[in-house]
Amino acid sequence: MASSVPFTGLFIDGQLRPASDKGFYEVHNPYTRQVVGHAAAATQKDCRDAVEVAARAFKTWENSPYSTRRDIFLKASELLSTDKWKKRATEALQEEVSATDFMIIFNFFLSTNGLRVDAGAIDQLKGESFASILPGGQVSTQRRAMGVIYAISPWNVPLALTIRAFAVPIICGNTVVLKTSESSPRSQTLLAELLHEAGLPNGVLNIISTRRVDSPPRSAEIIAHPAVRKINFTGSSVVAKLLAAEAAKWLKPCVFELGGKAPVVVLEDADIDRAARAITSSALMNSGQICMSTERVIVMRKVAPALTDALKKHFSSLKAGGPGSPLSALFTEASAQRFMGLLDDALKSGAKLLHGDNAREGSVIQPHIVTDVTSDMRIWNEESFAPNVIVHAVDTVDEAIEYANKSDYSLMAAVWTKDVYNAYETAGRIHSGTVNINGPTIHTEMGFAGSGVGSLRGLG
Known part of the structure; x- marks a missing residue:
């Protein structure tokens, strides 16, 4: 597609690709309202492909060594601090969400630190052993991954909140299909490229974008897929209720981080x-x-x-x-x-x-x-x-x-x-x-959350 603005494809199975019907939509700068990008508009087939790729990748990723998962996230944090990735992310943030200099620094700080903190969370994946209620018996517990997680992250802090949406599930051995905000597909999709360069295997993280009008049916189709085991959403309570209603049809749990006052x-x-x-x-x-x-x-x-x-x-x-x-x-x-x-x-x-x-x-x-x-x-x-x-x-x-x-x-x-x-x-x-x-409200310690339904610990 010939254009003077960047095109953001769907990231599925380790590769960027256009929508199956070649459909796309325009992304506008919030301040100038100028078109700053085009993004692939995922079809029903694209969403099904993303889930099925994630389901195949789960078979091996859930058994991957903990040290491998940790090292990939540490490498990603290092890469995000390089000039190459800073330039790419800064341009995307400025054009898609009109980010100020401070918000760019804020995004990078939370993202690089978040990747390292989540890498360290691997130490929490421990089981325990205790005596059974039956004489002579012993019980052992293990923390096991669930499967494919469907994540939706917002535009307002697109780097950090996208990382938060996929990092803990992946560290825990799950695979992820993440839907970007319609407003910031480039800022969010480049993180899949970052993790791919850091060594994340194909299919573990897949990112799709949709037109706003297509978002409800695409989400409903993904939630209904048998391989999807949990829904993770950050955004408004209005959308959360719609997602919860869809998830309830299939008795699938949700983790929501919603609004505040x-x-x-x-x-x-x-x-x-x-x-x-x-x-x-x-x-x-x-x-x-x-x-x-x-x-x-x-x-x-x-x-x-x-x-x-x-x-x-x-x-x-x-x-x-x-x-x-x-x-x-x-x-x-x-x-x-x-x-x-x-x-x-x-x-x-x-x-x-x-x-x-x-x-x-x-x-x-x-x-x-x-x-x-x-x-x-x-x-x-x-x-x-x-x-x-x-x-x-x-x-x-x-x-x-x-x-x-x-x-x-x-x-x-x-x-x-x-x-x-x-x-x-x-x-x-x-x-x-x-x-x-005696502090601001915009602050939580890494690894903790006081949010809508569930918490960060519920993502895995």
């Missing part, structure tokens, strides 16, 4: 400026397009004015735009329109805008701070995936915890205080998979 509780004795800086970074990193983004700040009323002033100062120093700007555009104009709808709805219902212009330019939205938001407003309850934060003042710690827990989301949270007792007592009452004390 992370609360930060700021107590009276907190270091206000440090808290404000952490809130700012977690609310605005990637223009708020991270599931761990800080979205709700619950602060004791006595220190609310000082925190609000500090937040306005830090928010004012960051601007969204195109290349060279500290904050990127949102990934689509529809996403920007959706946030403006949440904001308009809140303002009409009595909320106040403390910072921001209540406007958008295409898919670019500047940082916003909103107050006087009640818990029945959409902006309180729905993940915004945009550069904004809600500030809500309370009078007691009990009230702060009540509002922190007024959400259907329970991914990340943070507590700010100088009192160790208050820190642990307050954190323990917040319903969240991870609660950071």
